[in-house]
Every structure is written in structure tokens, then in C-alpha cells.
Amino acid sequence: MVGELRYREFRVPLGPGLHAYPDELIRQRVGHDGHPEYQMRWLVLRRAEDAEGGSSQVDCKAEHILLWMSTDEIYANCHKMLGEDGQVVWPSREAAREAGALDKSVLEEMETDVKSLIQRALRQLEECGGTAPPAPLLHTVHVLSAYASIEPLTGVFEDPRVLDLLLHMLSSPDYQMRWSSGQMIQALACHDAGTRTQILLSLSQQEAIEKHLDFDSRCALLALFAQATLSEHPMSFEGIQLPQIPGRLLFSLVKRYLHATSLLDQLNDSATEPGARNSSAPEELSRKRGRLELDFSMAMGTLISELVQAMRWDWASSRQGPLARSFGSIFQPRPADAGLGLPPAQAQASLRRPARFRPRSEFASGNTYALYVRDTLQPGMRVRMLDDFEEVSAGEEGKFQQSNNGVPPVQVLWESTGYTYWVHWHMLEILGFEEDVAEADEYRGAAGSGVRGGALPSCRWKPMAELYALPYVPPAAEDAEESEHLTQAEWWELLFFIKKLDGPDHQEVLQILQENLDGEVLDDEILAELAVPVELAQDLLLALPERLDDSALRDLLNCRVYRKYVPEALAGQPAYPSLLEAQAQPQEPADAAGVEEKDAAPQPPRSPLRRLVEGYGPAGKIVLDLEQALRAEGTQESEVKSLLLLLRQQPQPFLVLMQSLDTPAANRALHLAVLRVLRRLVDFPDALLLPWHEAMDACVACLRSPDTDREVLQELVLFLHRLASVSRDHAVVLNQLGARDALSKALERQLGKLDQAQELRDMVFKSEKHAHLYRKLTTNILGGCIQMVLGQIEDHRRTHQPINIPFFDVFLRYLCQGSSVDVKEDRCWEKVEVSSNPLWASKLTDRNPKTYWESNGSTGSHHITVHMRQGVLVRQLTLLVAGEDSSYMPARVVVFGGDSTSSVNTELSAVNVMPSARRVVLLENLNRFWPVLQIRIKRCQQGGIDTRIRGLEVLGPKPTFWPVFREQLCRHTRLFYLVRAQAWSQDVAEDRKRLLHLSSRLNGALRHEQNFADHFLPDHEAAQALGKTCWEALVSPLVQNITSPDEDGTSPLGWLLDQYLGCLEAAHNPQSRAAAFSSKVRRLTHLLVHVEPCAGAAPRPKDRNRSHDWGSLAAPGLPTSITKNLTGCWAAAVEEQVNSFLTSHWRDEDFVPRFCEHFHSLQRSSSELFGPRAAFLLALQSGCAGALLKLPFLQAAHVSEQFARHIDQRIQGSRMGGARGMEMLAHLQRCLETVLIFSGLDIATTFEHYYQHYMADRLLSRGFNWLEGAVLEQIGSCFPSRLPQQMLRSLSASERLQRQFHLFQLQRLDQELLKLEDIEKKIQASGKEHERAGEEDAKEAGAVAAADVTEEDEDEDENDDLYYEGAMPEVSVLVLAPRCWPIASVCHTLNPRTCLPPYLRGTVNRYSNFYNKSQSSPALEQGPQRRLQWTWLGRAELQFGDQTLHVSTVQMWLLLYLNDLKAVSVESLRALSGLSADILNQAIGLLTSSRGPLDLHEQKDVPGGVLKVREDSEEPRPRRGSVWLLPPQTYLKAEDKEGRNLEKRRNLLTCLIVQILKAHGDEGLHIGQLVCLVLEAWQKGPCPPRGLVSGLGRGSACSSTDVLSCILHLLGKGTVRRRDDRPQMLSYAVPVAVTEPHTESLNPGASGPNPPLTFHTLQIRSRGVPYASCSDTQSFSTFR
Secondary structure: OOOEOOOOOOEEEEEOOEEEEEEEEEEEEEOOOOOEEEEEEEEEEEEEEOOOOOEEEEEEEEEEEEEEEEHHHHHHHOHHHEOOOOOEOOOOOHHHHHHOOOOHHHHHHHHHHHHHHHHHHHHHHHHHOOOOOOHHHHHHHHHHHHHHOOHHHOOHHHOHHHHHHHHHHHOOOOHHHHHHHHHHHHHHHOOOHHHHHHHHHHHHOOOOHHHHOOHHHHHHHHHHHHHHHHOOOOOOOOOOOOOOOOHHHHHHHHHHHHHHHHHHHHHHHHOOOHHHHHHOOHHHHHHHHHHHHHHHHHHHHHHHHHHHHHOOHHHOOOOOOOOOOOOOOOOOOOOOOOOOOOOHHHHHHOOOOOOOOOOHHHOOOHHHHHHHHHHHOOOOOEEEEOOOEOOEOOOOEEEEEEEOOOOOOEEEEEOOOOOEEEEOHHHEEEEEOHHHHHHHHHHHHHHHOOHHHOOOOOOOOOOOOOOOOOOOOOOOOOOHHHHOEOOHHHHHHHHHHHHHOOHHHHHHHHHHHHHHOOOOOOOHHHHHOOOOEHHHHHHHHHHOHHHOOHHHHHHHHHOHHHHHHHHHHHHOOOOOHHHHHHHHOOHHHHHHHHHHHHHOOOOOOOOHHHHHHHHHHHHHHHHHHHHHHHHOOOOOHHHHHHHHHHHHHOOHHHHHHHHHHHOOOOOHHHHHHHHHHHHHHHOOHHHHHOOHHHHHHHHHHHHHOOOOOHHHHHHHHHHHHHHHHHOHHHHHHHHHOOHHHHHHHHHHHOOOOOOOHHHHHHHHHHOHHHHHHHHHHHHHHHHHHHHHHHHHHHHHHHHOOOOOOOOHHHHHHHHHOOOOOEEEHHHOEEEEEEOOOHHHHHHHHOOOOOOOEEOOOOOOOEEEEEEEOOOOOOOEEEEEOOHHHHHHOEEEEEEEEEOOHHHOOEEEEEEEOOOOOOEEEEEEOOOOOOOEEEEEEEEEHHHOOOOEEOEEEEEEEOOOOHHHHHHHHHHHHHHHHHHHHHHHHHHHHHOHHHHHHHHHHHHHHHHHHHHHHHHHOOOHHHHHHHHHHHHHHHHHHHHHHHOOOOOOOOOHHHHHHHHHHHOOOHHHOOOOHHHHHHHHHHHHHHHHHOOOOOOOOOOOOOOOOHHHEOOOOOOOOHHHHHHHHHHHHHHHHHHHHHHHHHHHHOOOOOHHHHHHHHHHHHHHHHHHHHOOOHHHHHHHHHHHHHHHHOOOHHHHHHHHHHHHHHHHHHHHHHHHOHHHHHHHHHHHHHHHHHHHHHOOOOHHHHHHHHHHHHHHHHHHHHOOOHHHHHHHHHHHHHOOOOHHHHHHHHHHHHHHHHHHHHHHHHHHHHHHHHHHHHHHHHHHHHOHHHHHHHHHHHHHHHHHHHHHHHHOHHHOOOOOOOOOOOOOEEEEEEEEOOOOOOOOOOOOEOOHHHHOOHHHHHHHHHHHHHHHHHHOOHHHOOOOOOEEEEEEEEEEEEEEOOEEEEEEHHHHHHHHHOOOOOEEEHHHHHHHHOOOHHHHHHHHHHHOOOOOOEEEEOOOOOOOOEEEEOOOOOOOOOOOEEEEOOOOOOOOOOOOHHHHHHHHHHHHHHHHHHHHHHHHHHHOEEHHHHHHHHHHHHHHOOOOOHHHHHHOHHHHOOOHHHHHHHHHHHHHHOOEEEOOOOOOEEEEOOOOOOOOOOOOOOOOOOOOOOOOEEEEEEEEEEOOOOOOOOOOOOOOEEOO
16 A cells, blocks of 8 residues: 555545545556556545635545546646656655564564464364354454454465454354454454455355354454445435345345455556566466456446346336437537437438337246336337236237336226226237337338338438537447447357356357357357357347346346347347247247136136236246145155245246235235245245345335234234244344334234234344444445446546446446436325315315315414425425415415424525416425425415415425436546546647647547447436536636636637638648648637537636636536637637738728738638637627727728728729629628627727718719618618718708708799789789789889898899799709718808809799798797708709710809800809819819810919810710719828827827726716716816817817717726626726827807708709700700
């Protein structure tokens, strides 16, 4: 034993508050890969967090886990156990040896004394013979015990004579001798667990030791074994009812367990150190290890077989087959309706072969067939009756309901009668579930029509919902040659049954093997390595059933190899038809006899015993023969012994005999007959080998029944007294079953008049200590087997070698049984009590919602008390109520829990019941067992006094071994993979390139767990528990380690992603190294993200050293942190790529197309690496946004302007149509997808500023297009102030005004025409005499009109064109709001009186009047009145000959002005219009171009030159079509004054925000309040200073959006922080270097707000011939 090395500061989390520490190095071995491995003992302790965030150790049972670790894992997890040279440091034991060392001479003298004492004790033992031992012998043994307690003398006691001495002493009839031997054994075993185990193993392996040991000696050895294993496997099976196992069977289990553990130790010690491995022949070592592996597998199979039978797991009425779980990933959450993965169409169309159930003719006996039916039949299956039985006839069909241990044991709902009836197992033929019956007909029809020959879809087919198929999901494809032979695991399982056969049968099977294997001589070594063909295995499996006893036959029917190959053998032509015929022959005479008996005359009444066993065929006849033999005078012992031997082989009739005592008391004759047979049977020693303990509960139930007849009771007491006297093991079993209380109650009922009842009760009472020992032993053996199984799983997990242990899957199936089974109602509780009206309490559990329990008492005194069964954890507790009960309906219910009815004081929940409720859930998912639950009705609806409860439902988990095994399995799995994850992480930390190998490592580990679950775990809950634990323990820590940045700030995965993004171009060549590298990266990332994250995450531990603590790596909810870490790493990699691109290319002319291409390349990479997951697309946008946030303001403004310019160019280019237009639209779409990253960033404000300018120019020069709305709909989130959207709404409002103005004009025209008609009528009526008066009236009317025009200048010339007879131009006015349109108040205004011709001036004046009247509406008088200011903005279409000129408003005015003049100077035009020289020269330059209609003549005396209309002969030009002369788009520059003004504005706002937050300290401000304070300070001062604000020009305006944009900027920089509990609260975080400019208020000295301005422009259209003078000079006319 190696000394301890303790490093408690290093810990591995195994669960909430549970941690493992490396405690001790046990041994070393050479692994399968040739490298050394070390077995480490990990100590499991529970820790609790204290108030200060630290941790403290909590007392708990000493638990440990043995784990084999490689050198790398030792280095990564327990590096303090390594020396400076990297080798494992084994602690020195010199100090321990010196402490207990003896002088050599003294030690030799003591060894001589021990040898002489052993020889003397043996001589004295022979001399005493069978008499009582003499005193000298006892003294000698006492002296030997004293010597045995000295550790250096342990080697002397390894003499085989010591074992002989102990064996004779243990088998001595004298109690003192047996006690002395026990003392000596304890003295020898006190040194260490290994010595104790070795002694127990040596004693237990002695031949025929059970014949020499009596009850007390066996109990002494069992107590020693219990003491030896208590500290090794401290498992608790609280709440699980363990079976009653007698001492003889327990001792056999102990022997099997010790044998298996010793072989396991030999296996671990068989591999020497690497240096010494070559000292002996490798072949000899390999053969030795192969023999040990075979012996260990057979020993484990025997142990599991006996343990399964002792635990009576094989008595389950129904089981799931090993392939009950459908294939699928155990790491992905399984939806509730998940199937095999077939699409609906294929799932409906596919035909699967229905399950085939074996008929009775294929079995050798009815007992064997009964076992098969019992093991296969499941509730809900359809069955057919084979024999007539009482009220059920042969051929009737029904549905199987349930089974129990009664007689008959099977309940079936028969279709012919409509009610249930009980029958025997062997009388039924299994038809299967209803869908199986229907599929059988469908399959036969499809096979007959040839469908069967088609290719059917595989059950393993799975659609590719992800990027790649998961390589670990399907098991590895089997080789064609291997598929023709059994695997080693299957062959060893079959070999296990061959070794079970007796001599002749064993030789016969070996002969079959030799004949089929070329006559090779078969020894144990060759048998282990045989490659057995499948056909030969099928023949052996068919030959085995008739050669095995009952227990081995049950094992055969449950094993994997039998289930896998026997149905296929029976489906074809059998290799041994004579054997099948021999199996069917015994059944035919029985059937014929049944027909003859039915037709014969009525027989005399049969005895009760005959009626009981007649359904069991030959096995039942054994019981009748036994009864006859026992009842006959002069019983022949040999005949009884032969019958007992048959019963031992087929114990089912005997168990039926015992279990008949649990039938109703009306079967008095049967009970008496059975008890008389049993009383006589006990007198035979061979009868004690029968399984009495398996049916002893029926005897106790008969004792407890108050209806049991007194004579039956007396016979039962006499029988039990005789049985307990002969075998005290059965007295212990009775004690475990509670027979003492049952006897006491029976004595009370019979007034003490039961012979030997008192003595039997005393015997049962004295067995209490042994019963406790038996329970502890059962727990220890089961716990030890579970630990060995977990060790094999761990070894299988480490070496990836197959598990060759027989029944390994059977053991795991029974351990996992019940993982998805719930217990309802009366199975969860023992009794239900109520506060009043107890006679109505049954209404709570009758499942009838129309009945109810009604209380009777005062308000608040009503309660329901539920006494729970031991160990049941309530999953859901529900009350059923009804709204029609009105005031009787509960309103508030409180649930309390307690350990007894006197201590129900812990409140568990309080629920308020709504009046409309039907089901009220009171409790869910309790994690503690409460013996008593009390439901208190505190208040009723409408103030009612009494209450009504319609029902009570309790749902709880079944108390099975699954929770215990799940805890242990997950604990071992978590420790194994956490240790491995740390080693792999350390490997990656040393060399980043090794990260490429992580995908193959992970895939191998996941494939191994997937295959293990598919082969050994029976249902989805068990498989999902293993998958979840493996994922959290392996993948989560790895992801956290590879995504954590190192010293240079880059994580290994981030480096790998950078390398992947850097070699995208080179990876296009599939033959290149870059393609292979990219493939490895994709496989790794896809493997890491294919599992959806779990909801919820536990808080991270505080104040822990990262280098020595794994608490942050295995917290609950880690899959969420996996996604978080991976997305963070991906965002960092994207940010680095985008940042590098921006630094290199932000000044390029083609920056936007290249950036869009780069962004879409990153999008493709994200899909390739992580699939279509929204989290990684968001991380991509986050990375791009992070790179943009790092840009200086002017660079960011330049980027945003470039994007706005690019969108403007693509929108204008798409107007050309055709292929070029479609290409422009495609480029626009790609750009819009990229622009979405601006959303939520402060750069969006700058982007909106430039986009607004360019959009305004497009709308005013080109008009509205549907593409504008589509673009805004896609990137609307990138405009914080939503100004572009408001511009479109402003256009819509302007169009409505235009339609209203059209109606207004028509109304005015109608009024004027009506007025003229009235005047004409008056003139015609008055005649010539009133002609003079009419002329005077007309003059007066003209004078009044002139006065009106004088008073209102805006109405001047309003009606100049009202009566114009020619074609009027079509004028459209656009009313633009300055709050959303980028039009400053300093823009050039248009004076209609001087710059427009009369036929246009009248329309403009009328529109002004119309707008003023609409603004004078009473509904609009609440705010300031708007006024119109005409501008030069807009566009027009002019007709010039056959050409249509598309010009601006300024160009239109120039051309129309030349209609009346032949030439005009530029200087006069400038003076007349008031326009700036730049605007006027831009308009003239396009008109005088090659496509324009004007010429500019330079003259010395005329500044600027003279404009003339170009003559036709001067220069050729297109004569027809449209000519576009509109000024080109003017693009801004971020580096100009306007961009710098925007930067100044942001700096000013930043200063204000920082100053305000500083003034409010750590408390901070609400974001809404902060915005209001900043806007108020901006408007009123004293900051910003007036001078600087006045210098901002157009950037001096400030809105809440600008403030929010600055807040986002400061949050990104870390200057401002938000509170975690209240994100809307902002506070100052760190100082920021911001220059605070001194500016003045925006409106100094303003007395009041200025009225808002509304700008408008106009569109002019004409409907007729052009306006032309009388001359032949070509002129311009307005078309639009």
C-alpha cells in the first residue's frame, strides 16, 4: 500500500457542493498504449459556501472513487505529485517502517514461536476430536490472536495450516471455539483492508466450506466481510425495498464477489512497469492476461447472475428489450414526439416486419414456455387462449392487464365476455400489441405483392438538419467478415452457459464445436479466442435450453446473444429439426389427453392441490408425486430426494405451492393441504436448498390476515417454527418481513392459544441482529457490484476495448429500470386521513369528479393528511375542485410537511385558488422525502365555512435503483472527463496547433459514449443523463479553456478562427493543405455547437483560484456558457478581421463594395463553422460593430458617408432598367444587408445625416420611386431619428394637399363661371337702357378688385390665367417640413412676382391662399401658424421643339426667360434671381453643354457673358427624345466643415453627459431624465458656450436621438456604466479625456420661439402647345 499524498486545495466539482480531491496513489500499470497509468484514489467530500463567499467542509460519509490516470492527466490535475523531472513521486515508507520496526533477532524468535503455536494448536485440535475443546487449546488460540495483531508477523500467518486451523475452529460445534476463531480472524484483518480481504478470500474459496460452517460461523465470516466492505462502498439505498436474502445465499454471493475482486486485482497487477515489461516473454504475459480476463468475465457473469436472482429482478412481469430505445444522439435534447427520424411520408409508407413471438410448440416443457411468456408479455398486448380453463375457452382473445404472485397469476380482459379473468402463463399465446397485429397482416400482404423485395429505408436514417451529419451517432460499420462471426463479448456470453453445463452435456457441446472447427483440440485458452460463426452459435443456442436448469435458463432467455440470434434462427430452416421435434413431443400427448378428458364421462372431484398445479404440466405432476410420497407410509427417502432434485431445477411449482397461502381464506382446504406437505418436507435436509425465502411473504400475509382460519393458522405456526428451527436463516427472513408483529397480533386474536407461537416469536426476535447484518451485507454486495461495473465502464472508456462480461447489459438494464416510471395515487401513499367526515374520505381517491369530500367544522380547521410510502418523493400533488361548489370551493390552500403527525409544521407551499380553477397543483418536484403531508384549507370562496374537495392526485417517482445508479454513474463520468478535459486543455495551452486534433479526440469520446448508450442503456432518460454529464464535464471545460485569452490577449480558438479566415482563398483548392486545415476547423466548431444550450445558468463561484479550481468549469447550465464563450470568441475574431480591413482600406474608392464582399465572406464562414444559428450571426454583427466603434469620429463619418453615397448611386443606377439595372439592384441588396450592422451604434446617427441629404436630392430631382420605401423598410432600424421615414410621410402629406388644391381650384372656377353667367343674364334682361349702368358697375367692381390686390400682395395676378384659353401647364407643389428635410433657413428663396411668368405666378398665388386658409382651420389654431417660403428647389420638363428637356427649377426659369429675349447677360440673371454665382453657373454649364439648347458668348464689356438660344445650324444635336440636364448629385465629404461640426457637436454632448453624471455621483440617473437634462443644458447654457455653438452652423441643432447616440458611444468606451439590477440607470464610470469647448447658447436673447418654417418646391406640367411668340424664334414651354 502506497502512502497518502493529500492536496486538498485542488478540487474537482462533482455536483452542487460536492467535490473530489486527489487523495492517494494506489498502484501503477502499463496501459494498452504502452504508457504507464496510475490508479488514484479521489476523496469525495461535501462543501458548503459560507456567508463571506468562501467554503467550508461539511461532515459526510467517507466516499472515494478509484480512477486510472495517465501521466499527462497526473501532470495537468495533480502536478504536485510529480517531481522536478516530471516523474511521479512515490512517497517513502521508511518512516512508517521505522516506527513499527522490530529487532531482527527478536522478530525471528517470535516467528519461531508462532510456528510452534500453530503446530501445537493443530495437534490439540486433533486430540480433542468431537468433544468439547480443552482449555489449553483455547489458551493457545488466544496467544496466536495476540501474535496476529503484530503487523510484522503477518507473513507467518500466510501458512496454509493457519487456514486449516481456522476452518476447523469455525466448524466446531463449541461456541467458545467459534468465538476464538473469530477473534483470531479479526486480529489478522486489523492491519489493512487488503489483508482482511485476502483472509476472507482464502477462507471462502476452501472446498465444501459451507458444509463445515454452521449458522454462527457463517455469520461471523459475513460480519467480517461486512466490516471489510463498509468503508469501500458506502452506498445508501434508502427508500428502496431490498429483498430478503438468506444467509446461505448471501455467503455464496460473498464468495462470488471476493473471487471477482481478487481476479480484478490480479488483472490490475498483471501489467508491470514499462522498464520491467521485457524481463519476461511478452507472449507469456499476453496469454496470462488473456486467461485472467476470461476468468474475470466468467466470475463477474456468475456474480451478476446470482445477484439478479437473489434480488428477484428476473421476476418482473415485463421488461424492455435491449433495443427498446431508438437510435439518436444522446447529447441533443430529445423532443417529446421524436421518432426514428423518418419524414412523415416515408414513415407512413415504410413497412417493418412485425415482431414474431414463439409458439408453445417450440419449447421442451410448459414451465419453460411459461417463463418465456412471463418475461415477454407486457401490459396492453393481445393474447389468445390455448386451453379451456374454467369460464374461458380455447381460442378466445383478450388484452393482458397485469400479473402478480397469486394463483392464477395473469389477469386478461377477454373480448367475448367483456370482463377480466385470471389464467396461467402457459395457457396464453402472445399476439402482440394491436398495431403489431395489424402490421402482421399488412406485412404479409406487402410481401405477397412483392413489396418486401424492395429496398426499405433503414431505421438508422436521419435527415441532415445540421450542417454536417454527426459522425458519432451511428455505431461504427461492422466489417463483413466480422459480421459473419460472433463478437468476443457475444462468444464469451455463450461460453458462460457452456461452462454451466454438467459433464456429459458439456462434452457434447464441445464435440459440436470441434466438429465445426476442423477437429481442433479445445482447451480453455483456445476456447477464449475462438471465432465462432453465427450459424454455429444459433445451433448451440437452440441446443442449450433443454440442457440448462431453471435459473440458467432464465439467464439464457434474458441475455443479449440469445435475443439477437435465436429469432433469426427460428425464422429459417433449423439446423437440428430432430431437437425441435423432441421438444414438441412431450406437449402432444398432454393436448391429446386434454381432449380425451373433455369427451370422457365426468370424473370425481379433484383435490385442491391437484387443481392448483394441474396447469403446470410435468412440473406440476412433481408436486403431486411429492405429496403422494410424503403421505405414503414408510416414505422412501430416495424417492423424495429425486423429486426434490427436480423441484430445485424447476422451482416454479414449489413457489406456487407456497404462494397459495396468500389466497383468500375461503381456500381453507387448499391451505391445510399445502401446509401439511410443507411440514413434512422440512424434515428432509435436501429440502432446505429450495427457495423458501422467495415465497415467505405469502406466509406472513397469511399470518396477518384477520380472516385466516384458526386451524390453518396453527398449522402455519407449526410449519414456520419447524422451518426456523431447522434453518435459522429463515428466522432472519421472517424478521425482515415483520413476522414478529404479525405473530403478536395473531396471538391477540386467538387469545394466546397457538402452540409454539410464542417460541417462534422469540426466535424471530433473537434474529434482529442477524437481520440487520443481512441487510447491510445486501447493501454492501450490491454497492460493490455497482462499483465494479462502474470501474469496467471507466476502463472501457479509457481503453475503448469491448466489455466482455456476460449479462453486463442485463445488470445495467435492471439498475436503470424505472428511470421513466411514475407511481400514482395509492401506490405513493399508505393512507389518507381527513379532519371531519372520515366516511367520505374515500371520495377523494375514487377518481370520480362527481363525488366529493365535504368538511364539517369551523373556518380554517379543515385539512387532509396524506401518509406517504417510505422513500417516495412527490413529483406532483394536485387537488381537484369545481367552480359550481360556490362558497364550498377552496380559496387558499397551504401544504405542510413533517416526519410524523405531531410534527407537521414545515410549510411547503401556499396556493391561491381562482374561482375558475379545476385542477390546483400544490406541490411539484420535491427533493426531500416527507413521511406526512398535510393539506390545510385556510379560506373558502365567498367567505364559506365548509369546503368540498373533488379529488386528490399524487404523482411520485418509483423507488428504484435508478436514482442511486444515476448519481454514481454521473459522478464517475464527470470525474473522468473533467480530468481528461484538463489534460487536453493543458496540451492545447502548450501548443495551439494541437487544437486541430481536438475534433478527433472529442469525436472519439462522444462516439464511445454514444455506442455505449446504444448497447447498454435501455431508455432515453438514462442515455440523456449520461450524454448531458459527458457534455458538461468534457466539452464545457474545454470550450472555456480554449476560448479564454492567454497572455497576449488571444484565445487558442480565436487564433484558430483567425487562421481559418485567413486561408479562405487558398482553401478553395481541395488538394491543398489549407483545405485540410479548414476541414478540421469546421469539424471542431460544428461538433462544439451541435447541442442546443440548456436554460438557466448557475452563478459563478467567488474568490477561487483559477489555477487550482474547477468550480467555474462544471457549474449547472454550462451549455449556455458554451454558446456564450463560442460566440464571444467568434465576435472577437470577426472584430479583428474587420478592424484590419478598415485600417487598410477605409480610404479606398471602392471601399463599400469591398467591405460588403468581406462581410458576406464572414457570413459564409459563420454558416460553414457554426451552421444557421442566430447566436453566431448576432456575434458576427457584434464583431463588426466592435470594429466600427474603434474608429475615430471622422473615419467613422467617412465610412457612413461612403455607404450613404453607395446606396444613392445604386438607387439611381437601378432606374436605367435592363440587365444593368438588375445588377445595380443586386449590389444594392448586398449593401443593405451590410448596413444593418449600423443599427444601435452611434455611427447610425452620422449615417442618417448623410443618407437624409442624398435622399432629399434624389426625391427633389428624380421624384419618388418605389425603391425608396423598400430600402427604408429593410434598413429602417439604422435611422435613430427616423428622418428618412418622416420625409416619405411628408411627401404623402404633400400629395394629399395637392389633391385638395385641385378640388379647390375647380371650386373657384365654378364660382367665377357662375358669377359671369349671372352678369350676362342681368345684361340681357335690362336691355340697352341699362347698358351704361352696367358699365359703371363693372368699373366699380374693377376698382374694388384693384383695392383688394393692393391690400393683399399675395392675391395679385391670381386670376391672370383663370380664363386662359390655351393649354395650361400642370404645376405640382411639394410642401416640405424643415424638421425632417435637410433644408436650412439660409437656402435661396424664390420670389414668384419677379421670377415666374404670369401663367405660373397665378397658380402659385392661388396655392398660397389655399394653404393659408387650410392653416386657418379651427382645429389647427392651437399651435403657431405655418407659413410658406418658396424655394428654387424642384424640377421641370420643358418642350423645346421635338425634345423634352428635364431640368431643374433654376434652369426652367432661365429657359422661359429667353422666350421673350434673344439674349440675356449672366449678370442680369444673377441680379434678377438673387441666386449665388455657384448655383447659377452650375445650371448654365449644363444648359450650354453639347446636349443643351443654349450658347454662352463671352464679351469683354459684359461680365459673365451672354446667353443665347443655339441655332440649329450651329451644332448638330439630337432632334427628338428626352434630354436630361439636371445638375448631378453633390456628395459631401466627412473631412469638410460640416463633418467637423458634427464631431464638435458630439464632443459638446459628451461633455454635458459626463458633467451631469458626475454631479449625481454613484446613484446615477435614469436615462430618460439624463436626456432631458442634457437637452435643457444645450438650450439654456451656461454650457456649451455661445461662440462654439454659433460656429457649428447646421450642426447646432440637437435632438434626443443625438443624446442617445452619445450615450451609446460612452457605454461602448466604458465611460458610462449601467447597473446590473436596473439597466435604465446610468452612472459615471471612469474619467475620459474630453475637451470641453466654450460655446454660447443657441438662441441668445431670444424672446420667444420662432414660428416653424415650411419649405416647398413646385412641379410644373403643361397640357398643350408651347407658349410661343409671334416670331419664328424657337422658344421653351413648360411641360412638367
